[in-house]
Amino acid sequence: MKQLSWRPRRRRTVAVVATLALVAGAVSAALAQTGASADTGGQTIDLTYTAGPPATGGTAPTYFTFTATWGITYDDATVEFINPDTGDVKCAPQSVPANATSGSATCDLPTPNVDPVQAILTSTKDGVTYTATSARVVVPGFGPTPSPIVTPAPTPAPTLAPGQTPSPAPTPPPTPGPDSFFIQLSEDHSSINAGDQVSYTALTGVSAQNTVVRFVSVETGSDLCVDDSVTEASATEETCSVSYPSPGAYHVRADFETLYGSQLYQRSSNTVEVDVLPGPSTSPSTSPSPSPVGGTPTPGPTSTPVPTTTPTPSGTPVPTGTPLPTTRPTPLPTARPTPVADPIVHLTYAVSGTVTDPQFNATGAVGPGSLVADLHQASGNFAGSVTLPDTTIRGTVFGFIPLTFVIGVAPSAPFTGVTAPGLTSGDVTAGLQVKSVGLLGLALPASTCKTAAPASLHLAGALTTSGGTLSSVFAIGKFTGCGALSGLVESLITGSNNTIRLTLTQKH
Incomplete structure (x- = not known):
């Protein structure tokens, strides 16, 4: 296994003075335009x-x-x-x-x-x-249990020799962000002969505790290779060699999960295809004629033959017929496998969940919405549509200025993916529209403020026909049509490492 070095991505910082200016400018301009x-x-x-x-038998x-x-x-x-x-x-x-x-x-x-x-x-x-x-309400005696404050023991100062300069303390490694956990899949051959081997290579991001890498057959959903002994590293490389006995097209993906702190990260790779061709045919070899034991015999002297009298033929000779040609058998055609039916199941889920924006420590509730999809049972492929209502996210600027965004979500393409035992992954794109901004108690309309390009979400998790959960880490691009709110939206909404976690429940 190869271990690669990991370098943290440079995070964008917003200067305090610049953001305060954006806030003040947005408020004054929006008030002038809307009269809020x-x-x-x-x-x-x-x-x-x-x-x-x-509870039964209790008092609390x-x-x-x-x-x-x-x-x-x-x-x-x-x-x-x-x-x-x-x-x-x-x-x-x-x-x-x-x-x-x-x-x-x-x-x-x-x-x-x-x-x-x-x-x-x-x-x-x-x-x-x-x-x-309303006012803030707390139930006495039932508030959250505070974490105990642990006073660290003082570290004794090292004893230095005369003239010795103390070494600076080592800088702790940076905490990886959610986009540091990923997996990519490649293959060494795109086509092989039946019976030959193909080697798959999965490159992962940060691996922490309880890391598992699986190579999965998309057609059957079964594991081809599993490694649950991956060590902690900033990046790892896993391989899996497979041989296919029959011709056909075979598809494989890699699944990756790791536990970092209390957060379980699950990722699915891209899907690769291998075309397996029939093996080369071989012609039977002709066995050489055996040589007589002892070598070729030397002929001895021959005696003079006694002439024989040619007999007079009696009667009319019967002519000998022409021998019939030997018939070669016609080879039977190779039977092609009968296609297996792929029944379709229509599924409808109720969708709810949460979304976070790290730009200003914001959270919001998603839903209630719906997901309608058609699942191909044999292949595991599905396609459907997602419908979500407007989402309100709330956060603070500098920890004390409350800020609220009402965002509309409009999917721009079908939700497509593949499901297998233990893991489901899919992709969807959606345009985002900022419909209003709540700042310092003011309501600022922003009806034309929307993303210039749809956001792309790769959702993964455990999902069955009865329900499950899907999550994603995604980026939001630049906005257009925001007017006086442009600076505020760009500094607080545009950015990466946004997270969404959806809970799906089957509708009957």
Whole structure:
């Protein structure tokens, strides 16, 4: 196994002063264009909680019910429950009656650890989005367990000889990002004869703990080679040699999984094809005639032959017929295998999940949406379409300036891929549109702000006909049509190492 050196990619940094200028400029320009105001549009929202029933034989409640009660609402009204300290969504956005004078929504959170909760009411009126936020609510005695603070033991200073200069402390290796975990597959021959061997080579990125590399037959889903003893390294190279006894086209991919800290990374490689041709035919060899033992005999003297009298033929001689030609057998044609039927199964899944943007430590809930796909059972190939509603992501700039983006997702091509026991992978492209920006309590419309080119997502995970999970690390490109918000969008949305994790549940 070859071990290659890993070099971290240079991360883009945004200067504090430059970003503050972008924020201030975007606010002033957007206010001038839209007339948006910093108030809540008259909306109010309050948050309370009640304890649920205890477990059998116990006294502590098994969950707490948080109830958000609001006053008036406008169009497209939703209520969302979040952790105000981290921005994590505790209960997905709930649609509530529009243009109502009062109402409520609930969110149940299990014990023993209940995060701080805050309720957010959002609705629109005359093209302006208004947001009302409740107070931060904490359940006494049931908050998250704090991590113990460990005071490291002081490191004794080394004793230096007179005139000796202390050596600088070694720089710890950088933490690899999600795009450092990958796998690529190649082959040494694209065509071979039946019975010959082809060698596949898989190049992986960072391998940490519990690393497994598999070479998988796409046609059957079975493992051709498995290596579960991959050592920790910045890059590794695995090989697998296979021979195919029958002619045909064979497809292989490589799967890679590794555990880095508490995060399990799963990746699938590209698929390669090998054409197996019939082996060369051989003609039977003619065996040489055996030589007599002792060499060629020397003829002895011959006696003079006595002449014989030629007999007079009696009767009419019977003519001898022409011998019949020997018939060569006609070889039978080689039978071609009968194609195997590939039945199609129609599947429909409900889709939900989460998305993160590391540019400003933002998270958001995805869905509820749907995935409709046709699965070819014999080959494992599938194709379908994904439908997702607008996604709201929340984060902070410099850790204290709240910022919200409402992003629309429009897939631009079918979701296609292949599924096999234990692993499913597929690809989809989607255009992204920033529909509004919430900054310092202001709602800033951005209806024409969209990506110049669709984002590409390679999703992988475990998926069966009943459901499963798929995840991806992806990049978002540049935007166009953002006007005064261009600088803000480019600095906080455009970038790599965005993550999405989807949970799929079969619809009956």
